[in-house]
Amino acid sequence: MPEKPTILKRTTLAKTRLFRIESMHLRFSNGKQREFERLARSTRGAGAVLIVPVLSQDRVILVREYAAGVDRYEIGLPKGKTDPGEDILQAANRELKEEIGFGARRLTLLSSMTIAPGYLEHTTDIVLAEELYEEKLPGDEPEELEQITWDINKISDLVAGGECTEARTIAALYVSRDYLTSRAT
Numbered sequence: 001m002p003e004k005p006t007i008l009k010r011t012t013l014a015k016t017r018l019f020r021i022e023s024m025h026l027r028f029s030n031g032k033q034r035e036f037e038r039l040a041r042s043t044r045g046a047g048a049v050l051i052v053p054v055l056s057q058d059r060v061i062l063v064r065e066y067a068a069g070v071d072r073y074e075i076g077l078p079k080g081k082t083d084p085g086e087d088i089l090q091a092a093n094r095e096l097k098e099e100i101g102f103g104a105r106r107l108t109l110l111s112s113m114t115i116a117p118g119y120l121e122h123t124t125d126i127v128l129a130e131e132l133y134e135e136k137l138p139g140d141e142p143e144e145l146e147q148i149t150w151d152i153n154k155i156s157d158l159v160a161g162g163e164c165t166e167a168r169t170i171a172a173l174y175v176s177r178d179y180l181t182s183r184a185t
Contacts, residue, residue, distance in 0.1 A: 092127035098139030104129035
């Protein structure tokens, strides 16, 4: 594996409540220097969780919510950020309670994923939530999220419908389906 470049200088170009645009001046092991820009988190160490709530071997709960980035409603999985002092599983259970009104007695960290790692400092932990029970916590959503029960074996139908385009959700469903299938055999 190649040696990581040395960061010679980091500069914050702009900052919002959620993100920083950062310029990084790097020197690679071959001596070449380059300037890269990335979208970084405003808070160091803040992570994100994406939760796959399992009702049965084949049924999961999805939500429909407004996605400002694409200015439409999208079908996806419950998700949110990890609050200070929370571990991944605590954050996943809290987000479940806030977004769909269920907690989980069994939580399993399946994977961590990045999207656009060339310029986006963002990792999402994928958590499988099983043995659900009803418990609602107040959340930060501006409106109630519509719940959709879906057969996890019909992911391609979900994608073909055009309302589920988020790569993290699609990948998490495939990873979860494979995990549940392998565990059942």
